[in-house]
Amino acid sequence: MLHNFGQYLLFLKTLVTRAESLKIIFKRTIDEAILIGTNSVFIVALVSTFIGAVSTVQVSYNMVNALIPRSTIGFIVREMVILELAPTITSIVLAGKVGSSIAGGLGTMKITEQVDALEVMGVNSVSYLVLPKILASLLVFPMLVVIAMFLGLLGGYVAGTATGELTAQEYITGIRIDFIPYNVVFALIKSVIFSFLISSISSFRGYNTSGGALEVGAASTTAVTQSVIAVLIADFISAQLLL
Amino acid sequence: MIEIHNIHKSFDGKKVLDGISGVFETGKTNLLLGASGTGKSVLLKCIVGLVKPDIGSVTFDGTYFTNNKLDIRQEIRRKIGMLFQGSALFDSMTVEENVEFPLKMLSHMPKSERMDRVNFCLQRVGLENANKKMPSELSGGMKKRVGIARAIAPNCTYLFCDEPNSGLDPLTALKIDALIAEITEEYNITTIVVTHDMNSVIEIGEKIMFLYEGKKIWEGSRDNILDAEVPELKEFIFANRLMRDAKKVEKGAAK
Ligand SMILES: Nc1ncnc2c1ncn2[C@@H]1O[C@H](COP(=O)(O)OP(=O)(O)O)[C@@H](O)[C@H]1O
Numbered sequence: 292m293l294h295n296f297g298q299y300l301l302f303l304k305t306l307v308t309r310a311e312s313l314k315i316i317f318k319r320t321i322d323e324a325i326l327i328g329t330n331s332v333f334i335v336a337l338v339s340t341f342i343g344a345v346s347t348v349q350v351s352y353n354m355v356n357a358l359i360p361r362s363t364i365g366f367i368v369r370e371m372v373i374l375e376l377a378p379t380i381t382s383i384v385l386a387g388k389v390g391s392s393i394a395g396g397l398g399t400m401k402i403t404e405q406v407d408a409l410e411v412m413g414v415n416s417v418s419y420l421v422l423p424k425i426l427a428s429l430l431v432f433p434m435l436v437v438i439a440m441f442l443g444l445l446g447g448y449v450a451g452t453a454t455g456e457l458t459a460q461e462y463i464t465g466i467r468i469d470f471i472p473y474n475v476v477f478a479l480i481k482s483v484i485f486s487f488l489i490s491s492i493s494s495f496r497g498y499n500t501s502g503g504a505l506e507v508g509a510a511s512t513t514a515v516t517q518s519v520i521a522v523l524i525a526d527f528i529s530a531q532l533l534l
Numbered sequence: 535m536i537e538i539h540n541i542h543k544s545f546d547g548k549k550v551l552d553g554i555s556g557v558f559e560t561g562k563t564n565l566l567l568g569a570s571g572t573g574k575s576v577l578l579k580c581i582v583g584l585v586k587p588d589i590g591s592v593t594f595d596g597t598y599f600t601n602n603k604l605d606i607r608q609e610i611r612r613k614i615g616m617l618f619q620g621s622a623l624f625d626s627m628t629v630e631e632n633v634e635f636p637l638k639m640l641s642h643m644p645k646s647e648r649m650d651r652v653n654f655c656l657q658r659v660g661l662e663n664a665n666k667k668m669p670s671e672l673s674g675g676m677k678k679r680v681g682i683a684r685a686i687a688p689n690c691t692y693l694f695c696d697e698p699n700s701g702l703d704p705l706t707a708l709k710i711d712a713l714i715a716e717i718t719e720e721y722n723i724t725t726i727v728v729t730h731d732m733n734s735v736i737e738i739g740e741k742i743m744f745l746y747e748g749k750k751i752w753e754g755s756r757d758n759i760l761d762a763e764v765p766e767l768k769e770f771i772f773a774n775r776l777m778r779d780a781k782k783v784e785k786g787a788a789k
Pocket residue numbers: 545546550568569570571572573574575576577
């Protein structure tokens with residue numbers, strides 16, 4: 292366990308020592324970012340819309356006290372979506388989607404000697420393959436989280452008004468009560484931390500694959516599991532430190 | 535010329551290479567022969583620097599490689615072309631991009647010059663119309679050809695091939711062997727081919743080292759390998775019925 296963690300730190304160090312030229316890293320990062328973005332935007336949109344919708348229906352179901360204004364539902368949904376659901380659930384979804392694809396892709400390159408082929412050419416394979424994936428994640432995850440926030444709130448609006456639980460006016464008023472812009476910043480900071488954890492852990496797992504197709508599958512699974520655990524721990528710590 | 539000196543390598547306490555020394559000559563196809571699992575691939579990886587030997591050193595044309603400064607090692611690596619056992623083509627890139635890749639990473643050639651070189655190399659290995667194909671669309675033999683094209687694209691001085699004809703039918707295997715030998719002679723480069731195939735030995739083995747359990751136990755060429763008196767090598771060669779028959783015919787002719 293500790294040995295693994297030490298290896299992970301050494302792996303992170305090779306990312307920045309003897310890096311490839313900025314031009315190459317930049318181009319590869321853009322390519323990876325487009326790939327990550329286009330591959331995950333649909334699932335993120337779907338999950339966040341539904342989570343916003345379900346949250347609204349459930350909160351409203353639990354708010355039977357007639358003394359509390361219905362707009363409070365919008366307020367609670369906003370707090371949940373922005374602070375926790377959008378950054379954390381999105382990251383967990385992305386750990387599954389992006390983490391497994393990073394680990395699987397690198398693992399396959401490793402066992403088919405494509406990584407060796409790069410190294411023989413004198414290319415630093417870690418910097419060439421992994422650094423762009425991590426940078427792209429840092430760039431794209433926060434964007435996806437912003438989309439998730441918006442769609443979560445929109446999903447809540449649609450579900451709330453369609454079921455007749457509250458009026459559009461009440462919902463809009465609700466999501467504007469006591470709005471603290473820092474919460475959005477906080478969520479984005481979290482998403483940056485999560486994106487680093489997911490992409491680096493998955494890369495580490497993929498890059499250290501040896502053996503055959505079976506091991507590639509195992510590396511993918513381990514990558515997702517460990518990324519999710521790391522995200523949840525980091526979520527807890529950042530709530531303690533930053534709020 | 536590549537010289538290796540007293541190479542040792544163990545994995546988790548298991549000895550794989552046990553003190554191998556030797557010289558690989560320029561302009562010749564040097565073979566590393568041996569059964570599966572004797573450490574041929576590991577030795578090749580030690581020579582190109584993918585695996586670090588526990589003891590021992592490698593010298594490329596007089597320049598010390600193992601444990602030398604990074605920029606000197608990088609300088610030598612730029613002159614190395616390698617064909618991997620499974621071809622190791624980058625599967626997200628087309629054939630053309632695969633061959634162009636080392637040029638893009640290692641040289642400052644402008645795009646048009648790079649494409650000229652790519653087309654030249656693909657033509658050299660007999661693949662004119664495959665530029666836009668993906669590796670997954672290629673047959674085993676074509677993959678090897680692309681691998682060779684990629685290895686020679688940056689004008690390599692040293693060419694390493696790990697079992698270039700494994701998994702190929704005998705005819706295609708022969709063609710790949712012949713291609714490697716031709717290229718070696720044509721560009722006067724130092725080529726090391728790992729193989730366990732007696733056909734390759736007879737076709738292209740100008741200089742052969744026979745490895746057995748991590749040691750070099752015989753050295754020679756295709757001209758004298760059939761007369762070798764090392765029992766392990768004899769067993770290896772004459773495991774094949776055809777080779778036994780060939781030997782009988784030869785003996786008969788000598789009488
Ligand atoms: N990275 C490695 N870690 C542990 N053992 C290895 C590694 N690479 C090779 N070996 C072992 O070294 C031995 C020789 O392997 P190899 O050089 O691939 O044989 P071959 O002569 O067939 O190419 C095998 O027993 C293999 O299990």
